[in-house]
Amino acid sequence: MKTNKISELHILEGDSTIFKSVRYSIPLYQRDYAWEEKQIVQLIEDIDDVNLKDNYYIGSLIVSNQEGVYEVVDGQQRLTTLFLLLSYLRIDTGDEDALSFSCREKSNYTLRHIIPILNDERDKYDADSLQQNIISGLNIIKETIEKFTDEHKVNFVRKLENIVLYRIEVPEHTDLNHYFEIMNTRGEQLEQSDVLKARLMSELLGSRKDQAIFSTIWDACRDMSCYVQMHFTTTLRGELFGWNWGQIPSHRLTDYRQLSLSSVSMSGSLISDIIRPNYAVDIEDGYLDDDTRVRFESIIEFPHFLLHVLKVYLALHPEIKHRDGDTLVYELLDDKKLISSFERILDYGVKDGKPINRSQFSRDFIICLLRTRYLFDKYIIKREYANESSDGEWSLKSLHVSGQQSNKRAYYANTCFRGYNQRELTHKWRHKHNLMLQSALRVSYTSPKVMHWITDLLIWLSSNVEELSTEIPNYTYKIDEIAKRPVREFLENQEYSLGVNTPHAVLNYLDFLLWKRDDNVDFTFEFRNSVEHWYPRNPSEGTFERWDDDVDRFGNLCLIQRNVNSRFSNMSPEAKKSTFKDMIKKGSLKLRIMSEKTQGVNASQQWKDTICAQHEQDMINLLTEDTISEEF
Secondary structure (H helix, E strand, O other): OOOOEEEEEEOEEOOEEOOOOOEEEEOOOOOOOOOOHHHHHHHHHHHHOOOOOOOEEEEEEEEEEEOOEEEEEEOHHHHHHHHHHHHHOOOOOOOOOOEEEOOOHHHHHHHHOHHHHHOOOHHHOOHHHOOHHHHHHHHHHHHHHOOOOHHHHHHHHHHHHHEEEEEEEOOOOOOHHHHHHHHHHHOOOOOHHHHHHHHHHHHHOOOHHHHHHHHHHHHHHHOOOOOHHHHOOHHHHHHHHOOOOOOOOOOOHHHHOOOOOOOOHHHOOOHHHHOOOOOOOOOOOOOOOOOOOEEEEOOOOHHHHHHHHHHHHHHHOOOEEEOOOOOOOOOOOOHHHHHHHHHHHHHHEEEOOEEOOHHHHHHHHHHHHHHHHHHHHHHOOEEEEEOOOOOOEEEOEEEEEEOOHHHOEEEEEEOOOOOOOOOHHHHHHHHHHHHHHHHHHHHHOOOHHHOHHHHHHHHHHHHOHHHHHHHOHHHHHHHHHHHHHHHHHHHHHOOOOOHHHOOHHHHHHHHHHHHHHOOOOOOOOOOOOEEEEOOOOOOOOOOOOOOOOOOOOHHHEEEEOHHHHHHHOOOOHHHHHHHOHHHHHHOOHHHHHHHHHOOOOOHHHHHHHHHHHHHHHHHHHHHHHHHOOOOO
16 A cells, blocks of 8 residues: 655645646545634635745645546635635636536535626626635635735735645545545644654554654653653553653663554554544553543643754754754744644754754654653743642642552652752752742743743753763752743843833742742742732822822832733722732732731832832842852
8 A cells, every 4th residue: 555645735836836737636425615613714824924934824725636637635714715715816727627626506606706706897706606614715715915004915815835735645445435534524724743753654664663662752742731641551651761651761772662562552653643533652551640630731832842852953963954044943832833843844944964863863853852851851841730620839749650550550759859968858848849830930031932941950850861870969059040031131131111011030039039038928929920019100180190200110010910900900009908818818928928918008009109119129139149159
């Protein structure tokens, strides 16, 4: 049986489009065109958001090559919408039958008369013969694009050259009805990570064993819930992570080739495997920890994790360069550029002046993926939901095992950061320090695109992995160094009146220092995403005077939850203190201090006249003293 053929198609490439010199047919077992305004507008917005410098993966098209005509198994709604979009933009879509529907004459008639319809040449078509869903889609496209200026429209057309669709041919003699039923049941397009997996595995076609290794590890790592050990069979768990399930996996390919892989995993996973409804790693003798009282949630999803690992891989292989001297990886961790990020390595990466060995890259990367995932699970925070609680808490734990042989069970304990001959008390304090500081970083950088702190920590861990037993205390210094960077920049600039533009990372780090200073204070980092003025910028009309000069100063600011902001914003400090006692009690530590300092007769005026300035100086001093100190 032939393997799948994957073609990267640009919607527009010079004078050519995805419909030029090719024919697509929508089989009868598929429904007619049915996309509505939500899906069509979203597609247009996705295209419009693309950076002109980068490619953007817009989906996959599963087809069967039937004597030169591509029968569309999955992706026809998107394909038809692209046909209508190109037609509206008067971009050549090729032959009259470039896109057709089997046994649906109204649909075919409408597609053949698109241009007269757009030109409103009613004498050139029969309105009663038109397929109304297609006409509706065309009108939605028209109404959306008509809002663009001429310059906007020109740029939009240029962006079509950056839009990539992957056309994936299924093997010969495939039951297409069954394929379609599978895709319909899943109700989703292949994700970029699915296509990336197939692309990287295609470099290993000469070795079924290596394909099986790749597929098994990838499938275990793609589920970011729980700990990676628990996504392997019990047998593989012991072979990969040792008898206690806690050792870092080997860096040697020869060790992986000795694994007890099942017949299912030996089959590998090309696209035809990925779209199977039962696509998963083989499950034998228990797979996941069946203790339902404990559940973990990763702070990032798999596509973003892959981008972190790619940066780790390149940091461990500095000899790999861009052939033209350019940067090999994008700065942002943009999951929309997942495939193009790897393509840059495969297409432009050189080692010792020669193109990198693609098959070796796939082998090395999958080992790096597993080792990095192990480090991620052990040393990067998660959300933990215990005892069926819906209120998760920050967690920094390692997986351990109890029992013997078939009675082994996983349990979780705080990750140890104690160095050789250090006291248990030191470990407990350092663990809490690391947990709090990582959670401060997490709530400061809410977009996964800018969570570079995770990359930095994973690179440090991977670079020191062989000496972690002695070097792990220095991990605390690394976290601290990362967290201090925006604080140092803030202090160096000496711009302390930024108002709502004050970096969240600075305010959260200040709360961390206050927590550390005020031992045993009850405080947890939460998503307080709104910078709030204690003395308001816009007082309720006629109640008290405005503070025009210094209202944006650092001393007058704190972080609160966004859903509180609208109720909180226009009140005086005194009113906020009395009205929001419970919220303040659980809120930012800086907010609590500001509330404590607001007291006595005419407290709001006193805050404005003197207390705020003194509070600001206290907080700046605390930040300054910490950034020049190397002690913990």
